[in-house]
Amino acid sequence: MKTIPIIQIGVGGVGRALTQQLLAHGDALAARYGIRFEYVGLADSTGLRARRLGLSVSEITTALAEKAVGQPLSPAGAFGMGWRSFILPQRGIFIDVTAAGGHEQALAERVATGHRVVLANKKPLSADFSAFQALTKGGGTRYEATVGAGLPVISTLQSLLDSGDTLTRIEAAMSGTLGYLCTELEAGKLLSAAVREAHRLGYTEPDPRDDLSGADVARKALILARTCGLPWEPVQIQAEPWFPAALGDVSLDEFMARLEELDAPFAARVAEAQAAGGALRYVATISAEGASVGLRVLPGDHPLASLRGPDNLFSFTTARYAERPLVVRGPGAGYAVTAAGVLADLVATARELRA
Ligand SMILES: NC(=O)c1ccc[n+]([C@@H]2O[C@H](COP(=O)([O-])OP(=O)(O)OC[C@H]3O[C@@H](n4cnc5c(N)ncnc54)[C@H](OP(=O)(O)O)[C@@H]3O)[C@@H](O)[C@H]2O)c1
Structure with missing residues (x-):
């Protein structure tokens, strides 16, 4: 079994749907592909809740329940560190399901050090072209959900080309x-x-x-x-x-x-x-x-x-x-279909990392 550490940035509508789908589908993915995703961090606009050896299911569901009622992940900076300064224990995946600008450089640095990125957030890919190049270099970033939510738009275009x-x-x-x-x-x-x-x-x-x-x-x-x-x-x-x-x-x-x-x-x-x-x-x-x-x-x-x-x-x-x-x-919109598009990208990326 290959364990893939993941950090999810954004725990809004799409982010919560994604986490729920991953928790519900995790055993099936382990059985089918020998891959297990391990949440080492969840981040919102207030900070990061993280554990290097993996958050427990109860820690994750507690975080989701708190976010669903509008509570911050890091009240008064209690968890201090942001996702940018967190070091993953091994090659893993950063998932950006925020709508925030300004993440492109930090995400590109993760790609440059061998990690992978999966996006529903369009902004990192629609900033300067040099940032797009840095992010997508060597297939380092998948981004199906940025266009058409869960519809196979990017993958169709890439297959044609x-x-x-x-x-x-x-x-x-x-x-x-x-x-x-x-x-x-x-x-x-x-x-x-x-x-x-x-x-x-x-x-x-x-x-x-x-x-x-x-x-x-x-x-x-x-x-x-x-x-x-x-x-x-x-x-x-x-x-x-x-x-x-x-x-x-x-x-x-x-x-x-x-x-x-x-x-x-x-x-x-x-x-x-x-x-x-x-x-x-x-x-x-x-x-x-x-x-x-x-x-x-x-x-x-x-x-x-x-x-x-x-x-x-x-x-x-x-x-x-x-x-x-x-x-x-x-x-071309909706939390569940968008999250499913992100999850499909995660699985494809994890299969590459396993290989
Ligand atoms: N909704 C759809 O149908 C759909 C379809 C395709 C693509 N998308 C894309 O998916 C992304 C998420 O959409 P959504 O509807 O889930 O948005 P949302 O409900 O507004 O959630 C955004 C999340 O990102 C967090 N966030 C914002 N700025 C941040 C920062 N600088 N650092 C870390 N976390 C930050 C927010 O934190 P707080 O909770 O602290 O505010 C919130 O948890 C967007 O880029 C959207 O364009 C959405």
Whole structure:
């Protein structure tokens, strides 16, 4: 039996689902692959709870229960040390399931010393290209869940490229929140009402502008482009925001109060799309020539036009899939499916470490 030490950074919705899946599935993985994951650390924004020889199941479940009711892992710094200064007893895996920026250098240092990284966090891969290179060098980082949550998007793209196919274009709708809003608009809802409802249901970030800016889609597009070998920097992908610049600087309360200002322009765009027999979608298009991320009117028979609600769709047009693109479609968000994407990456990484 090979024991693989793991440190999980982030114990939020995805992080807790991942830990629960690993605890539930650990014996099956041990039986199937002769691999046992050992949690040596769990970290949140307050600090690290760690034990070099492995946290016990009761220590892990206690930590999960505390995080579920909003308690910090390290009240008043009681556990002192952060994950950056923790030394793993042997080669292991750092899992980043936070949404935090600034982890790329520390994670790349772990890769450089023989450890592996698994990410649901997009930010380490969408900073400078040099950080992406350092993280992914020698296959040191897996990141399936960063794009399309649990859908096999990155692995599909990598398999196409590894087998000698060449990419012509990726077209994708990869924001569940913006997909939901497009469907509501199509059903006749005003944008202001749709955004308030999505906010109330927790479909948007606490500040809906984080979704409506398109920045999250631009990060995913950058990760896809870099996976194709394009050495792009973040400035090379500009997303079209759903609101004018003037509403970007006001307080959240003022933004929510002024949402009605967006109703007429969006109603006009939807009416125009419907009059042409098409559909309005928030689309990312990536090719070697460049990327665009924004609202597009698509013909009614376009695969993306048939999308409903928060589902994602990724269409890969390649030399081999030239006439009919290869399509990956399904739920692109949710704690359980995202955690499952991370867990699949963990298992693949552990099998490599065992070998
Ligand atoms: N939710 C989805 O459906 C989905 C789908 C695909 C990808 N993702 C990605 O998965 C990641 C996690 O999403 P989530 O929904 O689980 O977020 P979340 O519920 O907000 O949890 C984030 C966790 O990260 C911790 N954290 C924040 N900053 C940190 C730092 N600097 N150092 C250590 N820990 C830190 C937070 O600590 P505290 O508890 O102390 O605040 C919290 O435990 C995000 O990058 C997200 O984009 C999510």
